[in-house]
Amino acid sequence: MNPAPRRYLAIHLASLPTDRIMRQRLGASWRVKNLHQEDLDCAKPIIRPLVMTAKMQNAIRLVHLDERARAIGLQPGTSLADAKAAFPDLDVLEEDANADRLLLEAMADWCDRYTPLIAIDEALPGEFGLMLDITGCAHLFGGERELMKDLLVRLFHQGFAATGAIAPGPGTAWALAHCQNTKTDKTHSALQSIRTLEEIEPALAPLPLNALRIGPDLVQALARLGLRTIGQLYRQPRAPVARRFGRELLYRLDQAMGAVEEAISPRRPVAELMAERRFAEPLVHENDIERTIRRLAAHLCEAMEKKGVGARQLQLSLFRVDGKTFHMEVGTSRPERNAEVMTRLFKERLAALQEDYDAGYGFETLRLSVMASQLMTQKETSFLQDSGTGDADHLIDRLTARLGAEAIVKGVPENTHLPERAEREIPVGAWHAEKASHRVNGRLRGLVSQAEYPEYSVQDISKIPSPHSIVSNSIAVRPLRLFSVPETIEAIAEVPDGPPIRFRWRKILHKVTRVEGPERICDHWWSRQTPRQTRDYFRIEDDRGHRYWLFREGLYERETDRPKWFLHGLFA
Amino acid sequence: MSGDCPGPIPNFIARPVVTRTRQETREVCEALAGSISDIEKHHLLLEDKAASGLHVAFGIDAIDRALDPRTRRGIAASGLHEVRVAVGLDAASGAGFALCLGILLAKGIRAASAQNRISDDSQPEKIAPIFWISDDFTRREYGSFYDPGLAIFGLAPQDLVRIHPKSHEETLWAAGEIAATRGAASLCLIEISGHPKQMDLTATRRLMLRAGASGTPVILLRQSGEEEASAATTRWHVKPAISQNVDLEKTPKLIMPLKRQFIGPPAFYVQLEKCRGGSADETTRWNLEWTPDEQRFSLIRPGHNAASSIAGQQQSAIA
Numbered sequence: 001m002n003p004a005p006r007r008y009l010a011i012h013l014a015s016l017p018t019d020r021i022m023r024q025r026l027g028a029s030w031r032v033k034n035l036h037q038e039d040l041d042c043a044k045p046i047i048r049p050l051v052m053t054a055k056m057q058n059a060i061r062l063v064h065l066d067e068r069a070r071a072i073g074l075q076p077g078t079s080l081a082d083a084k085a086a087f088p089d090l091d092v093l094e095e096d097a098n099a100d101r102l103l104l105e106a107m108a109d110w111c112d113r114y115t116p117l118i119a120i121d122e123a124l125p126g127e128f129g130l131m132l133d134i135t136g137c138a139h140l141f142g143g144e145r146e147l148m149k150d151l152l153v154r155l156f157h158q159g160f161a162a163t164g165a166i167a168p169g170p171g172t173a174w175a176l177a178h179c180q181n182t183k184t185d186k187t188h189s190a191l192q193s194i195r196t197l198e199e200i201e202p203a204l205a206p207l208p209l210n211a212l213r214i215g216p217d218l219v220q221a222l223a224r225l226g227l228r229t230i231g232q233l234y235r236q237p238r239a240p241v242a243r244r245f246g247r248e249l250l251y252r253l254d255q256a257m258g259a260v261e262e263a264i265s266p267r268r269p270v271a272e273l274m275a276e277r278r279f280a281e282p283l284v285h286e287n288d289i290e291r292t293i294r295r296l297a298a299h300l301c302e303a304m305e306k307k308g309v310g311a312r313q314l315q316l317s318l319f320r321v322d323g324k325t326f327h328m329e330v331g332t333s334r335p336e337r338n339a340e341v342m343t344r345l346f347k348e349r350l351a352a353l354q355e356d357y358d359a360g361y362g363f364e365t366l367r368l369s370v371m372a373s374q375l376m377t378q379k380e381t382s383f384l385q386d387s388g389t390g391d392a393d394h395l396i397d398r399l400t401a402r403l404g405a406e407a408i409v410k411g412v413p414e415n416t417h418l419p420e421r422a423e424r425e426i427p428v429g430a431w432h433a434e435k436a437s438h439r440v441n442g443r444l445r446g447l448v449s450q451a452e453y454p455e456y457s458v459q460d461i462s463k464i465p466s467p468h469s470i471v472s473n474s475i476a477v478r479p480l481r482l483f484s485v486p487e488t489i490e491a492i493a494e495v496p497d498g499p500p501i502r503f504r505w506r507k508i509l510h511k512v513t514r515v516e517g518p519e520r521i522c523d524h525w526w527s528r529q530t531p532r533q534t535r536d537y538f539r540i541e542d543d544r545g546h547r548y549w550l551f552r553e554g555l556y557e558r559e560t561d562r563p564k565w566f567l568h569g570l571f572a
Numbered sequence: 573m574s575g576d577c578p579g580p581i582p583n584f585i586a587r588p589v590v591t592r593t594r595q596e597t598r599e600v601c602e603a604l605a606g607s608i609s610d611i612e613k614h615h616l617l618l619e620d621k622a623a624s625g626l627h628v629a630f631g632i633d634a635i636d637r638a639l640d641p642r643t644r645r646g647i648a649a650s651g652l653h654e655v656r657v658a659v660g661l662d663a664a665s666g667a668g669f670a671l672c673l674g675i676l677l678a679k680g681i682r683a684a685s686a687q688n689r690i691s692d693d694s695q696p697e698k699i700a701p702i703f704w705i706s707d708d709f710t711r712r713e714y715g716s717f718y719d720p721g722l723a724i725f726g727l728a729p730q731d732l733v734r735i736h737p738k739s740h741e742e743t744l745w746a747a748g749e750i751a752a753t754r755g756a757a758s759l760c761l762i763e764i765s766g767h768p769k770q771m772d773l774t775a776t777r778r779l780m781l782r783a784g785a786s787g788t789p790v791i792l793l794r795q796s797g798e799e800e801a802s803a804a805t806t807r808w809h810v811k812p813a814i815s816q817n818v819d820l821e822k823t824p825k826l827i828m829p830l831k832r833q834f835i836g837p838p839a840f841y842v843q844l845e846k847c848r849g850g851s852a853d854e855t856t857r858w859n860l861e862w863t864p865d866e867q868r869f870s871l872i873r874p875g876h877n878a879a880s881s882i883a884g885q886q887q888s889a890i891a
Contacts, residue, residue, distance in 0.1 A: 391756035392700050399735065399746055407736045411719040411729045423719045428733060477724065480671070481664045481715030508661065513814075514835050541835050545812035546661055570715055572668020572724075572812075572838040572862075 009132040010173035016128040018066035054095040109325040119264035123213040166193040171255030175211035205231030271369030275299040282362025296368035297339035310335025310376035319365040333393045335376040348402040479569030486566035496556035510542040547571035628680030650787040652780040654804035663714035665812040670793040674759040677789040705735040706763040740770040751783040777803035807846040813839040
């Protein structure tokens with residue numbers, strides 16, 4: 001059986017930058033309001049034509065125009081001086097590409113409600129659009145036309161002029177979406193749809209060549225040859241066209257005609273499973289949100305049970321009525337298929353994000369997606385045994401959801417003798433992965449690690465090495481507390497390499513009574529141009545029983561004339 | 573609606589006025605009093621449970637007697653214990669003692685639960701992790717726990733989960749969450765500096781009750797702290813003690829250090845300042861040494877090369 005033919009919805013936002021400005025000035029519903037005003041008194045719009053400029057080709061030129069500016073005959077690329085001479089009453093602003101991009105990203109997020117496969121259209125600079133792969137999603141909205149209508153009407157009410165078209169390929173949809181006239185239908189932006197490959201040619205033939213996603217220079221060059229529409233170009237023999245204008249042109253043409261397959265690259269990873277719920281009345285209360293999450297989670301768990309998997313990563317998307325979207329993710333340390341546990345994780349996450357998310361007028365759609373899953377084997381548990389470390393995993397998941405992954409860490413041994421580098425902190429979630437890779441290798445990474453961290457545990461008294469057996473195993477004793485940056489001390493010591501006799505740390509003088517050492521630790525001479533100086537570590541005890549780990553940096557008369565002293569750690 | 577009612581009293585949504593007869597009022601009051609006493613009983617019950625629950629003996633008669641004069645069972649295994657360090661210099665001693673005490677408690681709990689369970693040697697038992705909660709300031713000021721150094725205490729790095737909260741509220745929340753989960757942690761170590769107002773009597777009492785109910789040992793390690801009222805079962809004041817000499821005869825394989833001056837295992841000078849149900853006073857203070865091989869404390873004589881460790885401690889306190 002052939003897979004279902006793909007369906008793409010292209011959305012063209014003809015005046016996104018100016019719409020952004022108008023939304024800021026008049027509010028998101030400015031298009032709707034403006035219409036009413038015109039209907040009432042038939043007066044001329046009080047708004048002046050708005051143009052946005054940027055410096056191009058050594059002159060300040062118009063780049064984005066709103067509908068009024070286009071209606072009076074201005075063109076992008078005209079220099080601002082010319083435009084001002086013809087129309088002194090222009091409203092001129094500077095372009096802000098960054099803000100436009102952010103707005104487009106937010107719109108793409110918002111469109112997430114229709115399909116998870118959304119790409120930001122970047123075919124041509126200065127053109128704004130979105131490409132949605134709506135294959136298999138349309139029936140949820142009552143059909144393709146209904147989906148597109150719903151989307152365009154909502155965008156219109158949010159203050160954007162948008163046109164859209166649905167076609168079997170992104171190129172075709174793009175061409176149709178870009179060559180529609182918004183003026184024909186003012187309240188609802190125009191819509192068009194192509195179902196089969198046979199419909200493509202007649203629909204595209206009359207369209208101008210700039211619908212092919214090619215640069216303006218190429219369009220002009222073709223126009224000089226009398227080629228103005230897609231139909232005219234399509235009837236030309238292919239070889240000479242390719243020789244003269246390059247293969248890019250033919251490639252674009254084939255894409256538009258549906259002869260070449262084209263894929264879009266979605267912005268977000270596509271969820272493996274999704275459950276969502278829409279509401280006629282927006283949700284505001286946290287309790288309602290929580291209850292909805294529980295229901296969605298139950299749905300997902302059912303679906304996961306059928307597939308025999310459990311969720312490792314979950315994402316909750318909250319769509320607010322005014323178009324803002326919030327995404328929040330939680331991870332689990334083992335495959336999870338318990339709706340109650342999932343709900344609890346999101347509860348912590350919501351509590352942690354209290355300040356960052358704002359229910360405002362409420363959320364109209366909630367979606368729970370499984371972003372990553374893992375095969376889940378049912379474990380047979382003896383009824384005599386308690387649940388073991390399962391509780392610890394859940395606990396760590398909850399802590400991670402509330403405090404963030406960076407706040408719950410474990411140490412991993414590193415392959416180095418430098419004490420401050422010998423241990424690295426990584427999130428517990430990543431730690432599990434690291435451990436798994438170690439198990440595959442059969443040993444812990446690094447030459448020191450295996451010896452330093454043998455597998456023993458709290459109650460295996462016989463296997464626990466004492467400091468002395470550690471020494472006899474030629475593993476050096478290390479302090480309980482380590483300063484990530486060694487602290488400078490003033491020390492009096494014998495030259496050239498004697499232990500310290502007295503030292504001053506944090507303004508207090510300490511008299512050394514007992515010393516162990518030195519233990520000499522060199523830098524990685526092979527890994528850098530100028531290695532750090534050699535360190536001689538001493539374990540010392542002062543007359544009051546404090547035990548410290550000091551080191552002298554630099555070998556006397558070989559590396560330096562004045563070795564410096566540091567305090568690196570504290571022993572219990 | 574709110575606009576037409578000016579005045580100092582906030583205009584709440586009007587509530588229906590309930591008129592009760594005297595009889596009804598009395599019934600309501602009695603019901604309330606009943607539920608209040610229920611709540612209090614529940615707490616007392618929990619505290620009783622903690623008191624009657626598992627105890628772990630130090631194996632040192634003087635300490636066990638001070639902790640529990642009647643039965644000499646030692647220290648209550650679950651619940652909240654506080655370890656206090658007066659000055660920043662002693663930070664590692666406090667951490668070391670808290671860790672040793674925690675290991676002692678965790679070991680006691682494990683031993684007790686192993687007795688109650690039918691042994692199943694087919695699969696190795698997994699050990700619940702040790703949680704160490706410590707904020708940025710504390711780690712910067714007193715250093716971070718160092719995994720290679722934990723080996724001396726008989727801990728593998730995979731046993732220790734570090735939590736770095738950004739605020740005292742997060743510290744409390746995380747500690748509460750760990751204390752409340754049964755069997756998820758073999759020890760929860762909360763390290764704070766000074767006296768944050770969030771860690772007050774109410775908060776410590778809540779921690780104490782949760783830990784008691786779930787059977788998790790929780791140790792509050794207070795760096796640079798004074799004596800403060802808290803709900804902890806015991807409070808220990810820790811200073812370092814001069815370590816014992818290492819017997820060279822017994823360890824012939826040792827590499828020769830300079831001048832044969834070896835530093836022995838961790839040694840502490842501890843004072844039991846407070847003990848619920850026990851006797852804590854000026855005399856309850858000891859020089860203790862942690863024996864890593866056996867994971868237990870033992871009494872030591874004051875250091876040999878100072879006049880007396882206790883005397884030395886007092887001197888240092890004066891200085």
